[in-house]
Amino acid sequence: MVNLFKRMRKLKTLLNVRVGPGAAIFPSATSATKEFPAVTRLHLTYAQKIYGGHQGARHFWRNCLPRLKYHNPAVQMTVKQTEEQEGPAALTIYFAERTSSAAAASSSTIQDKYAPAPLPNEKTAVLDAKNLDFKEIWKKVKTVTGAQDVPATPEEQKELEELERLRVKSEQDRARVAAIRQAKKDQERMLQEARGEVERLRQM
Structure with missing residues (x-):
C-alpha cells in the first residue's frame, strides 16, 4: 500500500508539471x-x-x-x-x-x-x-x-493511464480496508452486547 501511494505521488508530480x-x-x-x-x-x-x-x-x-x-x-x-x-x-x-x-x-x-x-x-x-x-x-x-x-506524448498518455489504474486500485484498497474495519467494529459491538445480555441474565 505504501509503495503504491509513493508510486502514485511520483507519477502525479511529474505529470502535473508536463500535462494539463x-x-x-x-x-x-x-x-x-x-x-x-x-x-x-x-x-x-x-x-x-x-x-x-x-x-x-x-x-x-x-x-x-x-x-x-x-x-x-x-x-x-x-x-x-x-x-x-x-x-x-x-x-x-x-x-x-x-x-x-x-x-x-x-x-x-x-x-x-x-x-x-x-x-x-x-x-x-x-x-x-x-x-x-x-x-x-x-x-x-x-x-x-x-x-x-503541448499534447501528451504516448509515454505520458501511458503514465496517465497507469495513474488512473493506480487511483482505482487505491480506492478499491481503501474500500476493502474500511469494510474490514467496519466488520471488526460490528463484531466487537455484538460481543459487547452479548456480554451485557449475559450479565443482565445473571443478575435476574
Whole structure:
C-alpha cells in the first residue's frame, strides 16, 4: 500500500508539471507572427486569501504557471501576493514590440501597480482575473497570446493511464480496508452486547 501511494505521488508530480492546463508554448522571437507577437514576460497579482474573487487567480498560479514555466523556460514569470482583498486580481502579459490584436480587444482597463514597468521594446496587456475560474483565465491567456497546447506524448498518455489504474486500485484498497474495519467494529459491538445480555441474565 505504501509503495503504491509513493508510486502514485511520483507519477502525479511529474505529470502535473508536463500535462494539463498551462502546458503550452508561447510565441517566441522565432515563431512570432503578425497576429501573435512574442511573449516576453508574465506577471500575476492577487490577494493572499481566496475570498473576494481571488480564488481563480490563486489556482492559476498553482496549476498553470508551473506548466507554463516548464514549457517556456525563457519567459520570465513573477507573482505578487498582496493583502488587498478588494484589490485587483490581474495578469499582465508583456509582448515584444506590440500587443496582439486579440490582446488589444481583450485588455482590461484595470491597473496593476505591482506589475513591473515594461521595457522600451515591450507592450503590455492586462487581463482581469477576478471572479474567474483558473480554466477561464487560461482560456483568455491562450486567446490573447496564441499559445499552442503541448499534447501528451504516448509515454505520458501511458503514465496517465497507469495513474488512473493506480487511483482505482487505491480506492478499491481503501474500500476493502474500511469494510474490514467496519466488520471488526460490528463484531466487537455484538460481543459487547452479548456480554451485557449475559450479565443482565445473571443478575435476574
